[in-house]
Amino acid sequence: MKDIITVLKKELRNVLKDRRTLFMLFGVPVIMFLLIFNVMGEAMKSQEKKLEETVYKVYTNHAAFVENVFRDGMTKIELVDGTDSIENDLRDKRFDLAVVVEGQMDRLSDLFKDETEISIYSFSGSMASERIARVFSSSVNLIRDQQLRLFLTEAELDAGLLDKPVIKSINIATEKEQAGATFGGLLPYLLVIYLFTASFSVGFDVTAGEKERQTLTILLANRVSRSSIAWGKILYLMLMNILSAAISVVAFLFGFSSMIPQTGSMFTIFTPGSAALLFLIVISLAVLIAAFITVIGIFARSVKEASAYSLPIYVVTILFGILGLQSEIFQSQGVIRYIPLINGIFTMKDLITQPRLDYVTVAITVVINLAAAALLAFLAAKMFSDERFVFRTGN
Amino acid sequence: MIQFKEVSKVFGTGKKEVRALDKVSFTVGSGEIFGLLGPNGAGKTTSLRLLSTLLKPTQGQITVAGLDTVKESQEVRNRIGFLSSDMNLTGSLSARELFRFFGDLNHIEEEEIANRSNRLIGQLKMGDFYERKVETYSTGMKQKALIGIALLHDPDIIIFDEPTNGLDIITGRVVLDILKDLKNRGKTLIVSTHIMSIAEKLCDRIGIIHKGTIRIIGTLEEIYEKTGEPDLEEAFFSVIGGVTEDEGYHHRSKKRA
Numbered sequence: 003m004k005d006i007i008t009v010l011k012k013e014l015r016n017v018l019k020d021r022r023t024l025f026m027l028f029g030v031p032v033i034m035f036l037l038i039f040n041v042m043g044e045a046m047k048s049q050e051k052k053l054e055e056t057v058y059k060v061y062t063n064h065a066a067f068v069e070n071v072f073r074d075g076m077t078k079i080e081l082v083d084g085t086d087s088i089e090n091d092l093r094d095k096r097f098d099l100a101v102v103v104e105g106q107m108d109r110l111s112d113l114f115k116d117e118t119e120i121s122i123y124s125f126s127g128s129m130a131s132e133r134i135a136r137v138f139s140s141s142v143n144l145i146r147d148q149q150l151r152l153f154l155t156e157a158e159l160d161a162g163l164l165d166k167p168v169i170k171s172i173n174i175a176t177e178k179e180q181a182g183a184t185f186g187g188l189l190p191y192l193l194v195i196y197l198f199t200a201s202f203s204v205g206f207d208v209t210a211g212e213k214e215r216q217t218l219t220i221l222l223a224n225r226v227s228r229s230s231i232a233w234g235k236i237l238y239l240m241l242m243n244i245l246s247a248a249i250s251v252v253a254f255l256f257g258f259s260s261m262i263p264q265t266g267s268m269f270t271i272f273t274p275g276s277a278a279l280l281f282l283i284v285i286s287l288a289v290l291i292a293a294f295i296t297v298i299g300i301f302a303r304s305v306k307e308a309s310a311y312s313l314p315i316y317v318v319t320i321l322f323g324i325l326g327l328q329s330e331i332f333q334s335q336g337v338i339r340y341i342p343l344i345n346g347i348f349t350m351k352d353l354i355t356q357p358r359l360d361y362v363t364v365a366i367t368v369v370i371n372l373a374a375a376a377l378l379a380f381l382a383a384k385m386f387s388d389e390r391f392v393f394r395t396g397n
Numbered sequence: 398m399i400q401f402k403e404v405s406k407v408f409g410t411g412k413k414e415v416r417a418l419d420k421v422s423f424t425v426g427s428g429e430i431f432g433l434l435g436p437n438g439a440g441k442t443t444s445l446r447l448l449s450t451l452l453k454p455t456q457g458q459i460t461v462a463g464l465d466t467v468k469e470s471q472e473v474r475n476r477i478g479f480l481s482s483d484m485n486l487t488g489s490l491s492a493r494e495l496f497r498f499f500g501d502l503n504h505i506e507e508e509e510i511a512n513r514s515n516r517l518i519g520q521l522k523m524g525d526f527y528e529r530k531v532e533t534y535s536t537g538m539k540q541k542a543l544i545g546i547a548l549l550h551d552p553d554i555i556i557f558d559e560p561t562n563g564l565d566i567i568t569g570r571v572v573l574d575i576l577k578d579l580k581n582r583g584k585t586l587i588v589s590t591h592i593m594s595i596a597e598k599l600c601d602r603i604g605i606i607h608k609g610t611i612r613i614i615g616t617l618e619e620i621y622e623k624t625g626e627p628d629l630e631e632a633f634f635s636v637i638g639g640v641t642e643d644e645g646y647h648h649r650s651k652k653r654a
Contacts, residue, residue, distance in 0.1 A: 004504075005502060008498065008501045008502055009502075011498075012490070012498045015490060015494060015498075016488045016489050016490050017489075019489035019490065019530070020488075020489045215485055215487050216483050216484060216485040217484075217485050217486060217487055217488070219451065219481060219483065219484050220484050220486070220543065220546060222451055223449050223450075223451060223474065223477075223479040223481075223547075224474060224499060224502055224503070225471055225474040225475040225502065225503055225550070226502045227471055389451065389452050389453060393451070393452070
């Protein structure tokens with residue numbers, strides 16, 4: 003154990019003096035998240051403001067109708083001429099919306115004539131075009147409802163029929179819980195990305211990188227056992243993964259809170275219990291990824307080769323992370339909780355989004371991941387003792 | 398002290414099989430300086446890697462002070478100091494910190510590590526570089542630091558593979574002085590080199606290895622006598638069989654003829 007700690011301390015000393023690596027591991031996530039969320043928040047605000055102030059260009063063959071639809075003045079429009087092709091004009095942004103009215107329509111009551119047909123052309127590649135089309139459609143629907151009300155009243159029928167049945171939509175989630183739902187999908191995805199990212203840079207450097215740079219031989223020629231070298235490196239990588247992931251999550255929480263200030267601090271979505279369980283899952287994932295990266299790093303001839311080997315697993319994990327973002331295809335309580343690594347993504351999501359903590363699923367997730375990590379770590383130690391792997395270089 | 402018994406080493410399998418060593422046997426006595434000479438690819442580095450437990454023999458047995466290099470590898474490594482030309486140092490640690498690290502790994506007391514480090518720094522003429530990051534070192538300075546690491550635990554057996562490879566004349570001299578000092582202190586040394594003058598000046602006995610087999614072993618005088626050549630370089634070319642196209646070596650005596 004003493005030798006393992008000595009190897010671990012040496013790796014830590016080395017990285018603590020390497021400002022560039024430290025900055026990449028701990029500084030970049032903080033700067034990146036805070037910057038991204040602030041820029042995103044500002045961009046969203048300014049985009050909304052811009053769309054409200056925009057004077058939308060509209061082409062129509064029935065100017066009076068279109069002006070009537072926008073008569074409240076909330077949305078500013080400018081009627082423009084077009085060429086022969088509405089589609090080309092929309093794509094070229096000559097105008098944002100085209101409204102083509104078929105049939106005679108002198109009054110609003112003509113809306114209900116059989117021959118009346120209104121075609122609304124928009125281009126979804128443009129936010130302005132999408133927005134004005136949406137506003138126009140809802141305004142036309144509003145006018146139609148007003149006209150219907152008028153007809154029913156004139157026919158001495160109950161216009162209130164249009165308001166039946168009464169539909170009440172009640173979302174019991176608080177604002178914080180709604181934010182938690184979004185965050186719950188995003189957090190596991192980002193965490194896994196960061197656990198892998200830290201491993202790629204640090205893990206491959208102390209395994210395949212050392213083989214490549216020929217710095218490993220000096221350690222292997224020493225009296226220290228090779229399993230101690232392997233375990234020292236695995237522990238070092240685990241520690242760096244956990245630290246890097248923890249800092250990334252904290253930066254993410256701060257960044258997210260600053261982007262959506264109405265949710266208050268994102269830290270309030272955690273209870274002490276859920277935070278502790280989340281931390282346990284993160285540790286189990288960090289340990290598993292560290293062991294996996296160490297095995298790949300010892301096996302590969304070079305850092306480049308190691309990166310190529312790990313890419314498929316990384317991509318699969320990211321795909322599951324994306325699935326966890328938006329869908330409920332997989333339930334963490336199902337078979338998925340027995341699949342190492344992937345189970346962590348869904349259990350973390352449930353932990354944040356579900357009101358009740360499922361201790362059994364969390365326990366299974368942690369145990370499965372730690373067992374897989376122990377197996378890989380054992381394999382890594384064996385590989386460190388095998389000349390076929392430690393001297394397998396591209397040189 | 399050191400014994401190679403019918404040692405063979407094969408890398409790869411099937412068509413890719415390479416027999417790097419073939420039934421190599423020799424012994425090195427305590428306090429002796431043994432030089433292993435041979436062209437590139439002869440099997441020198443493989444022999445020394447086997448001795449330092451980095452590789453395992455395919456056949457045969459190697460013992461160091463009666464300890465088997467496979468079964469008792471950790472005990473063997475405790476007794477040896479190994480330096481190879483394919484070793485390298487990089488990273489943010491200084492030589493001082495690396496000496497401390499390897500001292501800790503060898504379970505040496507902190508004070509003793511400091512004493513031994515100071516002595517080695519003086520001997521190796523490392524100057525202020527001792528405190529700088531090893532990634533800033535020149536080739537020569539890295540070699541000095543590597544020698545320091547190999548000798549820090551004061552091993553009885555020192556294995557140096559091409560210790561002066563790629564060094565300038567000044568650093569080469571420092572390394573030679575270190576080797577002489579180790580010789581005077583009664584250490585057992587195995588040095589592989591292709592620089593004949595080093596072998597002539599330092600070694601008590603020399604073994605010439607070629608294509609994985611030991612072709613001749615003996616003192617300088619014995620080698621001169623067996624080969625009938627007047628110096629080591631001529632004896633070397635005589636033993637390895639002269640010019641071969643794949644190696645690009647030229648047997649000078651044949652040229653002259």
